[in-house]
Amino acid sequence: MTTQQLVKEIHKKKSFLCIGLDVDLNKIPQHLLKKEDPIFEFNKAIIDATHHLCVAYKPNTAFYEAYGLKGWKALEKTIDYLNNNYPDIFTIADAKRGDIGNTSSMYAKAFFEDLGFDSVTVAPYMGKDSVEPFLAFKNKHTILLALTSNEGAYDFQTKSIEGLELYKTVLATSKSWNNSENLMYVVGATKAEYLVEIRQIIPHNFLLVPGVGAQGGSLEDVCKYGITKNIGLLINSSRSIIYASNKENFSSEASLKALQLQTQMELILNQL
Template structure:
């Protein structure tokens, strides 16, 4: 999916919502555990319920690979079931030397055919450029919302005057264009998006943390939106686990619709 096509879907849906499929067998409704593939059965109903209100889905790969071959099978079926109009993100956070990154890229882009993958850039160019497949995206971890993110990301480089995460973002833009490269920026520090946009004004940002993690959607739009929206805001638990009863899909639909309506107003305000 190209940047233009993604922006087109955002305008069409009046939404920049990404639904995170962090599907945990211990949290899905008990009645689904009787299914042959409970994970896929859950994901299928979530996708059916939310597809009209979001533009992207993001399976967190850890929840699938922790289940062994059954988990990988469920992931494959989930990916194949997603509407092709929706941007698919393998939230795998891979990051390794070049030949290993080559294998990860092959796994997620050739075998599974995701549109994008999240990557940890600590090992530099080796951990990023092997994922630059034609028509695919690499989404680099930049300024995350977890508590430990502050251990390193906001260290100031005395030579440049930038935060470490800003220098990482600048360096990554030497390897890839805004047509291929996104950054992960946490929603719980919305004002930090000003620091992000100083060094990456044109890139799309994947913004987790809205919903259960307490992220501020209004602030994210105010500080992070650019002329092409430039945002994919993820909500996982706040949508998919809004209910653990037999009505889980209906409740998920209502939560997704609520976010879409708020996003529609924000797009009208800022675009």
């Protein structure tokens, strides 16, 4: 999917919501556990109930790997279901991969070609040659970790390198990499006030913003400081939507939570 197609969908749906599909069998409605593939059945119900309110879905691969082969099969079925039934949805493999060049190429092939995701999250620690193999794929997007939403972000990311914090060094340096137009960045909603300076370095790139909802970030603050002419934001919410209820009506409750966020986003978009 091209960035232009994503922007078009945002305007069409009046939403820049991304829903995180982080399936934990201890948290999903217990009646689903009787099904042959509870993980996929849960995702399918959530997707069918929310697809008109969001523009992206983001399964975090950890939740699937934790269930071994069964989990990977459910991940494959989920991305196939999205690509077959809702091809206008932007898909994100939240995998936080990154390795030396030839190995990163294997990951890029796995997520972009074999699984068919539109994008994958990548860790920047190993530098340019660990990220460029992902950037080489046309109309695919590499979402680089910049400033994450967790406490540990202050251990290294906000430390200053020759006057510039590490996460800003990552932003500035990555701009010079081959095919850097395919870069998006992860910036946590819990650090919305950092967005002013982030937008000075990368005025146009899309940001994937986790941390709204369960982690306490503010949608208004993120938009105030981070929104661009092309919107440039994907706001992710996982637990507060998909686990809104663990009863039989879980998908309609999830839909209501998504509608609340979409309504706030529509108001923000109308004010631009």
